[in-house]
Amino acid sequence: MERERRLVLASQSPRRKELLSLLGYQFEVKVREVDEVFPESYSPLEGVIHISKTKAFAFKDLCEADPNLVILAADTVVVLGDRVIGKPQIHAEAVSTLTDLSGQSHQVITACSILHDRDQLTCYHDTTIVKFKALSRAEIDYYIEHYQPFDKAGAYGIQEWIGLIGIERIQGSYTNVVGLPTEKTFMHLRNIGINIAEKN
Numbered sequence: 001m002e003r004e005r006r007l008v009l010a011s012q013s014p015r016r017k018e019l020l021s022l023l024g025y026q027f028e029v030k031v032r033e034v035d036e037v038f039p040e041s042y043s044p045l046e047g048v049i050h051i052s053k054t055k056a057f058a059f060k061d062l063c064e065a066d067p068n069l070v071i072l073a074a075d076t077v078v079v080l081g082d083r084v085i086g087k088p089q090i091h092a093e094a095v096s097t098l099t100d101l102s103g104q105s106h107q108v109i110t111a112c113s114i115l116h117d118r119d120q121l122t123c124y125h126d127t128t129i130v131k132f133k134a135l136s137r138a139e140i141d142y143y144i145e146h147y148q149p150f151d152k153a154g155a156y157g158i159q160e161w162i163g164l165i166g167i168e169r170i171q172g173s174y175t176n177v178v179g180l181p182t183e184k185t186f187m188h189l190r191n192i193g194i195n196i197a198e199k200n
Helices: 014-022 044-057 060-065 091-101 137-147 161-166 174-178 182-192
Strands: 006-009 069-080 083-085 105-116 120-132 167-171
Touching (some): 006 014, 014 174, 044 069, 060 069, 069 091, 069 182, 083 091, 091 137, 105 174, 105 182, 120 182, 137 161
Antiparallel strands (some): 069 083, 120 167
16 A cells, blocks of 8 residues: 655745645645754855755654655755855845856755655755846846845846846756756655645
8 A cells, every 4th residue: 555645845935835836746834943054164065965954854853753754855055156145134235146146157056855754864956057147237226126035045036037137048957046956856756755646
């Protein structure tokens, strides 16, 4: 008899919720506060993997109690050169970030951790290279004022207006930049035994 798996997305991100729904899954959303700081000695990749693991392990007690529970956690960072660019707190910080990204290529790294079968952890990541055109200050101000990108790493959402007018090219997964590498996520969830919901 096939096990009745329960999938939980450990993220408040509306982008991740939408992408997981588009993949065809039924899931719950649960969030627990964790420390999203990683050691300075870590590379950006090591850091984002560390944070995604931390987010998943925050639910270890629930997984130990229910072997059918599957927790999917993710974290995304934007890297320009050797500098990790986080989420801006204020308008001026968003302007500074987008000015730095203007005319440059940067990396977007998303790491995912799946906690399943009580204490088993499956980790994977994806990296996409994004190239911005030279953005004018008027374009930057318009975007920030109309889209409020303060919950987004790198101060932008590729699916929003700035992505339509400002991104010259990407190399790699588009959905990875949005916040969840869907192709890899689908493969790993399928391997664990999470099936997509049947359409009524």
